[in-house]
Structures are given as C-alpha cells and as structure tokens.
Amino acid sequence: MTIAETVTGPAPQPYTYRRRPLIEPDWQRLPGWRHVTRQEWESAQWQRAHCVKNIRQLQQVLGDLIDESFYADLHRDQTGHATMPMLVTPQMLNTMDTSTTEAFYADPVRRYMLPVASDRRTDWPSHPCATRDSLHEADMWAVEGLTHRYPTKVLAELLSTCPQYCGHCTRMDLVGTSTPAVAKHRFTARPADRHEAMLEYLRRTPTVRDVVVSGGDVANLPWPRLEAFVDRLLDIDSIRDIRLATKALMALPQHWLQDEVRAGMERLAAKARRRGVALAVHTHVNTARSLTPLVARAARGLLEAGVRDVRNQGVLLHGVNDSPAALLDLSFALLDEAQIMPYYLYMCDMIPGSEHWRLPLWRAQELQHAIMGYLPGFATPRIVCDVPYVGKRWVHQPADYDRLRGISYWTKNYRTTLEADDPHALERRYEYYDPIHTLPPEGQEWWREQARRAVM
Ligand code: SF4
Known part of the structure; x- marks a missing residue:
C-alpha cells in the first residue's frame, strides 16, 4: 500500500463503467x-x-x-x-x-x-475559411452524386432528403430544402438516370470495391427503389463492400422495423452472403440518450436479417458529446445494449455557421486519448478529421500544427481525380482550422488582422 492510499484511499478511475438500461421516454x-x-x-x-x-x-x-x-x-x-x-x-x-x-x-x-x-457565436459565427460543400464532394463527382475521392471507394448520394435534418449537416449545400440563409443546390438529372449512371460508372471502374450508399438518408428512398439499386450493385463483381447510411435507424427506427423493409433486407443480405460481399448499415448517433429500446430492436432486426454489421459514425460536437464520459457512455450503450459497433467520430466540418459546434484539433486529440483503453480495441471509436481535399485522417496524424493560429497541416497518400495531373499532390500540405474563439489572444488577433486586410 502506498502512502497516498493510507491517507486518502485509492485514486478513482477517470471513468466508471456501468451498464445503463435503455429507456424509451414516455411520449x-x-x-x-x-x-x-x-x-x-x-x-x-x-x-x-x-x-x-x-x-x-x-x-x-x-x-x-x-x-x-x-x-x-x-x-x-x-x-x-x-x-x-x-x-x-x-x-x-x-x-x-x-x-x-x-x-x-x-x-x-x-x-x-x-x-x-x-x-451561435457572435464573434466568429463562421470560420473565414468555411465553405458550402466543405469537403468538395461535388468537385469529385464521377457522375452526378457519385463522389470518387478515395482510390477504392465511392460515395453514392442517391437522394438529397432525410427523415430528419441535423443543424450541423456537412451536406448543407445539397441536403434538405432551402432556408432563408442558404439556397440549396439541386441534382439536375432524374433520380432513375442518376442511379443508372452510377451503376454504369461502377461497372466500368473495377478498381472501386466499396460503395457507401447514402444521401441524404437511404430511409427516404422508397424501399423497392433502394432494394433494386443495391441488388444491381451486388451484381457487379468488383464490389466487395456495401454500406447503407441511415441516421433514421436511430431517428426513425420504426422505418427499419417495417415488414416490407425487413423482408427486403433479408433478401439483400442473403444475396450478399452468397456473393461473399459485406453488406453493412451505418448510422449516426451522437448521444447515449438517443439509444432507446426501439432503436436497439431495429438494429438487432438488421443483424437478424443477416447484415454483416451495424456501425455508428457520430459527430463530435461542442455541448453535445465533447467529454470523455459522454463518448464512453455513448459507445458502451451502442455496443452493449444495441449491438451497434462504435466506429468513427467525425470532427464537425467547416461549414458556415458551425463555429459553436466545432472543437479545436487539440481537444479532439485529448478526447481520443481519454477514451482509449476502456472499450475493446475493435469497438473504440476513432476520432477523425475530414480534411478538405485529403479525406479522413486520424486526429493524431497532422504533419504539423500551429496552435497559435489554429492551423493544422495534413498530407495525403493518394490522388483524387482533382489531382490527376498534379505531380506534387502527395508532397503538398493541406490545411484544417481550429475555431478562432478557441485560440490564444495573439492567434485571435492574427485572424482579425487577416479579416481587416481582406476587406481593404
Ligand atoms: S441525417 Fe446525415 S445527411 Fe441527413 S441532415 Fe443529418 S447529417 Fe445531414
């Protein structure tokens, strides 16, 4: 026994695990x-x-x-x-x-x-480098709505609506109806033509093996159309991974519990198994309280239907889940009570009006450190930064980090179509920015000076 223990007892763990039963609050x-x-x-x-x-x-x-x-x-x-x-x-x-x-x-x-x-913040409601479509997904469309950013993976945006709209949505450029502050862009081609063009591109691009079928939210696509699209994807030999993206698994579990949808998922999962393709569902849960018994039932239903996995990609948001306890409570609730695999936590992207939600990189690094070692390694979510023009990077991966000005520098190890002709793309450094209000006073003054110069 140490001297400290004889005087004060053993020091407590920073986080205490305990199972918490899920609750459906009384509506x-x-x-x-x-x-x-x-x-x-x-x-x-x-x-x-x-x-x-x-x-x-x-x-x-x-x-x-x-x-x-x-x-x-x-x-x-x-x-x-x-x-x-x-x-x-x-x-x-x-x-x-x-x-x-x-x-x-x-x-x-x-x-x-x-x-x-x-x-919202009144000093810097938006970062000066914030943009609509901050990840430049539309710039990388191989055909309308199909973003080919990584060498072997694509994102298929089948539609631009969801059953629910999140204030921080990274696809605010395209998803949902216009607001007084933002006139949304619109797909121009008919949905059936866009979907066919996506499948055609994938048939002639066998280097792509992995398709994220997203939107919007696939729960808003009439089931027969979603099933037909995934069914035809499964006919393409080179496609080995398919992930269906739906926040509605949490926000509208009733959708995924419908007989028509469950039967359809069983058909798709059976075909995926026969063809040796991993069919998974990805959802978006940010807080433990969002996981109710109904959500767990819907997730279990998908696993019973035969999908390979149900995984969570949450978003790290100030005032929502930016503490080790909130992230660990969420992860344990997902894993223990709903059999949903904690997978990623994205840093909030640099869209206009998001500064009150965003966290600086150093805080994300602290949080990643704080949640290590409690969960099984395979279920410890990785906190990632989606760096414009680069893609997902673990938060401990920047090549350099100027804490004073809140600028982190990142490198990449593959080319997108945008850099096909750029021999220096893999040597360049790409920037990501901390919220200005989190910087030391000199850093904040530096940004004010940049803003003054920009208007002169
Ligand atoms: S569910 Fe996804 S796509 Fe839809 S509003 Fe939320 S973050 Fe955006």
Missing part, C-alpha cells in the same frame, strides 16, 4: 401527444406524419412546457442563420429533456437538432 408526458397510443408510436407512417417541421408544430407538441422566449430564439435562428430546415421526428423529440426550459436549452439532442440563435 404521453408531452401535451400534444397525450393520447398517442403505442401502436401509433411504433408506426413509421405515424412518425413521418407527425414530424415537427415548424415552430407552430413544436409549440403544439410541447404546449406550455417551454417558455415563449425559446420559440423567439428559435425563430431568430430559422430566419437568420440556420443552414438546415427544421425536421425532427417524434422519436428524436421524445428523447430531449423537456422538464424545464433550462433543461431543454441544455439538452444535447436539442442543441444540434433545434439550434437557436443564442447558441
């Missing part, structure tokens, strides 16, 4: 849903028909549980700042803490699904 506590039955709640049609799309509908659900001042704050955001339209499924709204206005303001799910004007 009947909310005035607008007082009479909603379990059968209605578990119906995908009922959920879709009762999504909250505007402030009036939110007030109808929450009644006088939340002060008027919140709605005024929300209105200011919707009319002046929001890059995404409002769309919250009942399932997600029900997981927010509505006990008081203060609790609702502080709620992590509320903070990214229903952002209000007072959440």
Whole structure:
C-alpha cells in the first residue's frame, strides 16, 4: 500500500463503467401527444406524419412546457442563420429533456437538432475559411452524386432528403430544402438516370470495391427503389463492400422495423452472403440518450436479417458529446445494449455557421486519448478529421500544427481525380482550422488582422 492510499484511499478511475438500461421516454408526458397510443408510436407512417417541421408544430407538441422566449430564439435562428430546415421526428423529440426550459436549452439532442440563435457565436459565427460543400464532394463527382475521392471507394448520394435534418449537416449545400440563409443546390438529372449512371460508372471502374450508399438518408428512398439499386450493385463483381447510411435507424427506427423493409433486407443480405460481399448499415448517433429500446430492436432486426454489421459514425460536437464520459457512455450503450459497433467520430466540418459546434484539433486529440483503453480495441471509436481535399485522417496524424493560429497541416497518400495531373499532390500540405474563439489572444488577433486586410 502506498502512502497516498493510507491517507486518502485509492485514486478513482477517470471513468466508471456501468451498464445503463435503455429507456424509451414516455411520449404521453408531452401535451400534444397525450393520447398517442403505442401502436401509433411504433408506426413509421405515424412518425413521418407527425414530424415537427415548424415552430407552430413544436409549440403544439410541447404546449406550455417551454417558455415563449425559446420559440423567439428559435425563430431568430430559422430566419437568420440556420443552414438546415427544421425536421425532427417524434422519436428524436421524445428523447430531449423537456422538464424545464433550462433543461431543454441544455439538452444535447436539442442543441444540434433545434439550434437557436443564442447558441451561435457572435464573434466568429463562421470560420473565414468555411465553405458550402466543405469537403468538395461535388468537385469529385464521377457522375452526378457519385463522389470518387478515395482510390477504392465511392460515395453514392442517391437522394438529397432525410427523415430528419441535423443543424450541423456537412451536406448543407445539397441536403434538405432551402432556408432563408442558404439556397440549396439541386441534382439536375432524374433520380432513375442518376442511379443508372452510377451503376454504369461502377461497372466500368473495377478498381472501386466499396460503395457507401447514402444521401441524404437511404430511409427516404422508397424501399423497392433502394432494394433494386443495391441488388444491381451486388451484381457487379468488383464490389466487395456495401454500406447503407441511415441516421433514421436511430431517428426513425420504426422505418427499419417495417415488414416490407425487413423482408427486403433479408433478401439483400442473403444475396450478399452468397456473393461473399459485406453488406453493412451505418448510422449516426451522437448521444447515449438517443439509444432507446426501439432503436436497439431495429438494429438487432438488421443483424437478424443477416447484415454483416451495424456501425455508428457520430459527430463530435461542442455541448453535445465533447467529454470523455459522454463518448464512453455513448459507445458502451451502442455496443452493449444495441449491438451497434462504435466506429468513427467525425470532427464537425467547416461549414458556415458551425463555429459553436466545432472543437479545436487539440481537444479532439485529448478526447481520443481519454477514451482509449476502456472499450475493446475493435469497438473504440476513432476520432477523425475530414480534411478538405485529403479525406479522413486520424486526429493524431497532422504533419504539423500551429496552435497559435489554429492551423493544422495534413498530407495525403493518394490522388483524387482533382489531382490527376498534379505531380506534387502527395508532397503538398493541406490545411484544417481550429475555431478562432478557441485560440490564444495573439492567434485571435492574427485572424482579425487577416479579416481587416481582406476587406481593404
Ligand atoms: S441525417 Fe446525415 S445527411 Fe441527413 S441532415 Fe443529418 S447529417 Fe445531414
């Protein structure tokens, strides 16, 4: 026994693991849903028909549980700042803490699904280097909606809608309807023609073995069309990995529990197994409280249907999940209670209006360090930075890091179509930026000086 132990006892662990049963909060506590039955709640049609799309509908659900001042704050955001339209499924709204206005303001799910004007920074609401389509996905389209950024993988954006809209959406350029602050871009080709062009490109590009089928959210594609697309993907010999991207597994688990969808997933999984292809589902859960028994049931249903894995790609967001305990609680809930593999945590991308959500790289590095060693290695999520023009990098991979100005420098080890003719692409350094308000005073002054020069 050490001297310290004889005086104070053993020092506590930074994090204490304990299993926490999942909870489906009682939706009947909310005035607008007082009479909603379990059968209605578990119906995908009922959920879709009762999504909250505007402030009036939110007030109808929450009644006088939340002060008027919140709605005024929300209105200011919707009319002046929001890059995404409002769309919250009942399932997600029900997981927010509505006990008081203060609790609702502080709620992590509320903070990214229903952002209000007072959440945003007034000094630097956007980083000067923030851009729409900050990952330049459209620049790398091989055909419309098919981003070919990595040598062996592509992202197929089948559609530009979701059953829910996240305030921080990295595809704010394209996904969802326009807001007063952002006129969205639109696909120009007909969906059927775009999908056919994607399949045609993949048939003639056998170096691509891995397809992320995404959007938007594939849950918004009518099932027969999604099944037909994946079925034809499975006919392409060179495709060995297919991942379906759907936040709706958490936000609208009722969709994935429908008989038609489950039967269709069984057919796809059986064909994938016969062909030796790994068919997986990727979802997007940011907080442990979003995992309810219904979400776990939907995830288990996919595994029972025969998909190889269900994995989570969350987003690291200030005020939502930026503590070791929040990340470990989330990861253990995913792994233990829903059999969902914690996979990635992305740093929030540099889109306009995201500074209040973004974290500096050093904080992401600290968080990665803090969560190591608790989870099995295969289930320890990697915190990654999606560096513009580079792609995903682990947060400990920068080639250099100027902490004063908050600029990290990254290198890459493959070419995209954009650098096909650039002999120096692999020697270049690509930049990523910390939020300016997190810099030391001299660093913040340096950026103010850059801004002054830019307007002169
Ligand atoms: S589900 Fe994904 S694509 Fe849809 S709004 Fe959220 S982050 Fe964007």
